[in-house]
Amino acid sequence: MKKHLPIILILVLATLLRVVSLDKFPAGLNADEAAIGYNAWSLLETGKDEHSVSWPTVFRSFDDYKPAVYFYLVLPFVKILGLNIWAVRLPSALLGVASVLLVYLIVKQLFVSVVKSSKKYKADNISVIPDLIGNPYQSLPIFSALLLAVSPWHLQFSRGGWEVNAALFFILFGLWGFFKGLEKPKYFYLFVLSLAVSLYTYHSARIISPILALSLVILYWRELFPSSILKIDSRTKTILSATLLGILVSIPLAGQLLSKEGQSRFTGVSVFSDTGPLWQALEMRREHPVLNLYVKAVHNQYLSYGLRFTKNYLSHFSPRFLFVTGDEIARSKVTGMGQSYLLLFPLLFFGLLSLLQLDSKEKKFVLIWFLVAPVAAAMTFQSPHALRAQNMVIPLSIIMGLGLLAIVSTINGFKIKPVSIILNFTIIAIGIFSVSQYLHLYYVHYPNELSFAWQYGFDQIAQYTKANYDKYDTIIISDRYDQPYILMAFFLKYPPQTLQSELVMTPRDKFGFSTVRKFGKYEFRSINYNEDKKLPNALIVAADESVDDGQVFHSVIDAGGKTMFKFISTAGE
DSSP, X not given: OGGGHHHHHHHXXXXXXXXXXXXXXXXXXXXXXXXXXXXXXXXXXXXXXXXXXXXOXXXXXXXXXXXXXXXXXXXXXXXXXXXXHHHHHHHHHHHHHHHHHHHHHHHIIIIIHHHHHSSOOOXXXXXXXXXXXXXXXXXXXXXXXXXXXXXXXXXXXXXTTOHHHHHHHXXXXXXXXXXXXXXXXXXXXXXXXXXXXXXXXXXXXXXXHHHXXXXXXXXXXXXXXXXXXXSOOHHHHHHHHHHHHHHHHHHHHHHHHHSHHHHHHHHHHBGGGOOHHHHHHHHHHHTSSSOOHHHHHHSSHHHHHHHHHHXXXXXXXXXXXXXXXXXSSGGGSOTTSOSSOGGGHHHHHHHHHHHTTOOSHHHHHHHHHHHHTTHHHHTBSSOSOTTTTGGGHHHHHHHHHHHHHHHHHHHHTOSOHHHHHHHHHHHXXXXXXXHHHHHHIIIIIHHHHOGGGGTTTHHHHHHHHHHTGGGOSEEEEEOSSSOXXXXXXXXXXXXXXXXXXXXXXXXXXXXXXXXXEEETTEEXXXXXXXXXXXXTTEEEEXXXXXXXXXXXXXXXXXXXXXXXXXXXXTXXX
């Protein structure tokens, strides 16, 4: 028990940071979370999703065709807890805690068990890190798990109902299965099945998981097939049968990706949906008096989009993104800091020094993951993108763990013990200050400044309109904030069977997306007050549209005192 106390304490900390006040912070509920919760409830009530599809493997939702796994993970929580914020977010929070444990187990398997199982290891393998208790990596699993437990990047997506956080858990679970499989081949079934599940959980995993799997096979080929792949022993049979099982489980995904729906999703978010690089290439061609082969070679859409991808990719390694400002999307970080703590920048520097020695397969794999992590995000037009590149937080935590190990080991190597003690306490103080600053920003300033990012206030709109539904012929709600219909359906607990028969969809836009314009008395659109005020017996719920403030009889105010919604009645209320 004593030797497991550090990781137990870290898991307790990870749980508290992810679960406490989960229904209140972040303040509000975003449309994607509401879609997951409501569709899970709809399945429980009717056996169909909001669009009347029975037990789908892909959810149409807002025509973004969400992978299904997180919906089904949420389903038992909705069954037990009811349709509420807890039910949507708790699975992600618990998987976030489990991910901290898996990082500990993976790093221990990679860097500690490997050394212990060896007869000896070279002293120059990690020249920047002095020996620790006979094993230079003894503390690395704890350091890596601790850094992930308090990581703003990981906390941000653990405290929301994000499919990406579930996908990361399945990636980690699969990787742990691989490294355990090197000792006991039966774990390879866990490896392929868990990675296969990640493909059905979030879009970016469909790129990251296969690359990581291929990298592991290449790096550990000799361990997988010590004699020859042609020698069909029990180990080889297990590996091949597990691989075949993984392929069979993944085959349906090919149909999804090649379908009209899958193409629509890719077209809507891919870097190619931005015509800027194409027009830039054409404009630069026009500046040449003669259109020859050379001009075509240096000014073409392939090169332009390639450069855009490279720019997107490199932006994820920017210190500004990682440590200063973070993602531009307000839901993906707190104001005033990056995706990680600025004071941890030295850990990344020293960790990379250790990692780049490439003296072991384990370090090579961590480096490969670090370099591969943003690939999927770079293929979209929004970059850097913390959500789509969330898996990057794992190699980042391990690398910074190596950096912390280097610093602590060097400090503990000082002959003057008082100096070592003071420096160790300084590191602890810096860590406590960084985490405290983040928590202050998250729980105090984040709800005050960015409530709109989490679509705050729809629960209050639902409460009022439900109580006064019979008073109005029409209830018009501003679509200033994304997909208001699903938030209203969620908080109203609108009967799914009724919703399925009443949905009125908008035409698809140029990216192939459409949304719900109306159900029941509710309409969701921009407020045109000069026209809407002429409607008889209507309730207008406006956001930041221009209205007659003198006619406002009720408002929704966020934590920062800002008016989110204004209620106006044309019935003279």
